[in-house]
Amino acid sequence: MKVINYLPLITKNSFRNRRRSLLTIISIAASLCLLGLLLTIYQTFFYSEVTADQALRLITRNRISLANPLPLSYQQRIKQVPGIREVMITQWFGGVYKDARDPANFFARFAVEAEKLFTVNPEIKLPESEQQAFINDRTGCIVGRKTAARHNLKTGDRVILTGDIFPVKMELIVRGIYEGTTDNESLFFHYKYLNESLSAGAGFKDIVATYSIRMDRAEDANTIAKSIDDMFRNSPSQTKTETEQAFQLSFLAFLGNVKLILLTICAAVTFTILLVSGNTMAMAVRERAREVGVLKTLGFTNGIVLWLMVGEAIVISLLGGVIGLLFAGGLCLLLRGLPSAFTFADFSRISVPPSVTIICLLVAGMIGLVSSFIPALSASRRSIVEALKFTD
Amino acid sequence: MTEAVIKTRQLTKEFIRDEFHVVALKDVNLTINQGEFVALMGPSGSGKSTLLHLIAAMDRPTSGDILVLNQSLRDLGEREMAHWRNRHIGFIFQSFNLIPVMSALENVELPLKLTNLKKKERIEHAMTALNLVGLGDRVNHLPRQLSGGQEQRVAIARAIVTDPDLILADEPTGNLDAASAQEALTLLEKLNRDYGKTVVMVTHDPHAASFASRVCHLGKGVLLEQEPSLAQ
Ligand SMILES: Nc1ncnc2c1ncn2[C@@H]1O[C@H](COP(=O)(O)OP(=O)(O)OP(=O)(O)O)[C@@H](O)[C@H]1O
Ligand SMILES: [Mg+2]
Numbered sequence: 001m002k003v004i005n006y007l008p009l010i011t012k013n014s015f016r017n018r019r020r021s022l023l024t025i026i027s028i029a030a031s032l033c034l035l036g037l038l039l040t041i042y043q044t045f046f047y048s049e050v051t052a053d054q055a056l057r058l059i060t061r062n063r064i065s066l067a068n069p070l071p072l073s074y075q076q077r078i079k080q081v082p083g084i085r086e087v088m089i090t091q092w093f094g095g096v097y098k099d100a101r102d103p104a105n106f107f108a109r110f111a112v113e114a115e116k117l118f119t120v121n122p123e124i125k126l127p128e129s130e131q132q133a134f135i136n137d138r139t140g141c142i143v144g145r146k147t148a149a150r151h152n153l154k155t156g157d158r159v160i161l162t163g164d165i166f167p168v169k170m171e172l173i174v175r176g177i178y179e180g181t182t183d184n185e186s187l188f189f190h191y192k193y194l195n196e197s198l199s200a201g202a203g204f205k206d207i208v209a210t211y212s213i214r215m216d217r218a219e220d221a222n223t224i225a226k227s228i229d230d231m232f233r234n235s236p237s238q239t240k241t242e243t244e245q246a247f248q249l250s251f252l253a254f255l256g257n258v259k260l261i262l263l264t265i266c267a268a269v270t271f272t273i274l275l276v277s278g279n280t281m282a283m284a285v286r287e288r289a290r291e292v293g294v295l296k297t298l299g300f301t302n303g304i305v306l307w308l309m310v311g312e313a314i315v316i317s318l319l320g321g322v323i324g325l326l327f328a329g330g331l332c333l334l335l336r337g338l339p340s341a342f343t344f345a346d347f348s349r350i351s352v353p354p355s356v357t358i359i360c361l362l363v364a365g366m367i368g369l370v371s372s373f374i375p376a377l378s379a380s381r382r383s384i385v386e387a388l389k390f391t392d
Numbered sequence: 393m394t395e396a397v398i399k400t401r402q403l404t405k406e407f408i409r410d411e412f413h414v415v416a417l418k419d420v421n422l423t424i425n426q427g428e429f430v431a432l433m434g435p436s437g438s439g440k441s442t443l444l445h446l447i448a449a450m451d452r453p454t455s456g457d458i459l460v461l462n463q464s465l466r467d468l469g470e471r472e473m474a475h476w477r478n479r480h481i482g483f484i485f486q487s488f489n490l491i492p493v494m495s496a497l498e499n500v501e502l503p504l505k506l507t508n509l510k511k512k513e514r515i516e517h518a519m520t521a522l523n524l525v526g527l528g529d530r531v532n533h534l535p536r537q538l539s540g541g542q543e544q545r546v547a548i549a550r551a552i553v554t555d556p557d558l559i560l561a562d563e564p565t566g567n568l569d570a571a572s573a574q575e576a577l578t579l580l581e582k583l584n585r586d587y588g589k590t591v592v593m594v595t596h597d598p599h600a601a602s603f604a605s606r607v608c609h610l611g612k613g614v615l616l617e618q619e620p621s622l623a624q
Binding site for chain 2: 005006008009012013015016290291294295296297298299300301302303304383384385388
């Protein structure tokens with residue numbers, strides 16, 4: 001069977017009922033745009049590439065949850081584990097900058113040990129002088145270039161963060177603008193300053209949510225993580241140590257089962273388009289019942305007639321898929337502008353990856369195939385005499 | 393003796409559904425020779441279309457034998473029957489049945505898509521057929537841009553483009569005005585006389601039947617009488 005012979009027939013027939021074809025294409029395009037976007041976000045969350053520095057970092061936190069802190073005394077004990085270069089207190093501060101209602105004001109703020117920051121996060125790049133100015137100023141902070149640009153912050157500027165988790169107000173002075181990280185959006189200030197500002201009775205003093213660990217070799221990640229967690233197995237606060245990437249994912253999980261939600265929406269979207277297009281494809285096939293009889297009279301076999309009709313459905317749904325993906329690509333450009341504290345992942349370079357393109361086109365093709373196959377099969381098998389009785 | 397192209401023996405077709413049982417054809421014995429132009433007449437529901445469908449290998453008999461071009465149609469499978477129709481049968485419908493989204497040329501080319509001909513050859517053949525029916529200047533028109541008579545001539549071109557042995561027409565003039573009917577009938581006559589095609593035409597119209605060399609009458613599924621062949 002020479003498929004190429006029938007191709008013009010297929011494409012021509014696909015647009016026979018222009019209005020319906022157009023509606024079908026639009027609904028498939030809309031759904032596949034959503035599907036493509038969700039899969040792209042999913043990919044960005046769960047399969048983003050790990051940088052060499054990220055691979056060298058571990059995060060230790062309380063086994064129970066992020067909301068349960070760890071004692072400061074753990075830092076020295078963790079440092080003893082072989083293969084560890086540095087252990088740094090890292091405290092997510094949160095808080096409010098200016099006005100909480102403006103999403104542009106969401107950016108991550110961490111209280112860290114300034115003198116260790118450039119060992120644990122060597123990708124943070126800023127001039128030696130700014131680095132020293134930050135380390136030497138107890139109330140100093142450094143800000144990512146992107147956030148600095150957004151808020152027009154320069155060295156010497158004051159940044160006031162009002163705590164929401166912590167009952168304090170941090171008055172900080174910008175000592176440097178850094179780049180070199182994946183997002184360049186966070187603000188780092190001194191844990192020392194935070195801890196001193198907290199009054200002893202408030203319950204937040206001398207505790208920490210996470211330790212950031214810099215290893216010598218990325219291959220040791222599993223052994224080191226296990227050694228740390230084993231060390232505190234019998235302590236009142238057990239630990240959970242994982243790679244930075246795994247930690248970021250569990251931080252997402254902390255917000256709800258994002259993975260499951262995303263995949264459920266994807267499945268629901270796919271299923272819905274199947275139902276909708278299944279109905280329109282069945283209509284399209286029914287309309288052609290008489291023509292099937294004519295084609296068969298001319299000598300077309302049941303098989304060719306079947307694949308002609310299925311081919312038409314696939315052409316329509318693939319077209320919808322391509323359009324949907326183009327829109328998804330456009331929406332990705334819009335997502336790039338979102339601050340990362342708002343998206344919990346680095347969206348600055350988000351684009352529809354080839355794998356998602358392939359998956360979406362396969363889904364589109366499959367929708368055409370599945371939705372048309374049953375009606376097309378029964379139409380193609382109907383006897384010629386029966387088929388010719390249909391009036392159009 | 394001329395060669396028999398269609399030969400039926402005790403040909404019977406019944407339509408059976410849960411609640412009804414129709415005998416559309418009963419023990420039909422009919423022989424049609426090469427080069428004949430036969431008109432099939434009879435009241436509505438007498439089984440004319442059914443007989444034509446059986447000859448065209450579009451349907452299977454309930455019992456009896458049917459031999460067309462010395463091939464027993466009962467022995468053919470679904471795909472073989474489809475190929476058979478494509479190679480040997482040109483079928484013309486009362487309601488033209490052109491594909492609405494395709495131009496006249498594309499409609500006529502359609503049966504050739506199943507052959508091994510190259511695109512260029514297919515177009516040449518289709519053009520020849522369209523010229524023969526006098527529509528060489530309408531090749532790019534869509535069916536809805538043509539008159540009924542022109543549509544039927546395109547349908548005739550589609551039926552002859554594969555150079556079939558048999559041309560079967562089911563009330564080809566039923567939807568046409570007198571002038572267009574005359575054109576269509578003249579064409580069929582020409583195909584029969586000048587190209588030697590065997591033609592079987594179902595019709596209600598005595599004027600149409602007068603173009604035939606022989607008229608067969610059906611009544612309630614039974615072949616009534618055979619007027620002697622006038623031609624030859
Ligand atoms: N697919 C079918 N299912 C059931 N009965 C059928 C079917 N096709 C034809 N019949 C019956 O068979 C009989 C003969 O039908 P056929 O179409 O051959 O008649 P006809 O002579 O062509 O009539 P007309 O002049 O109206 O076209 C009729 O009684 C019809 O109802
Ligand atoms: Mg009839």
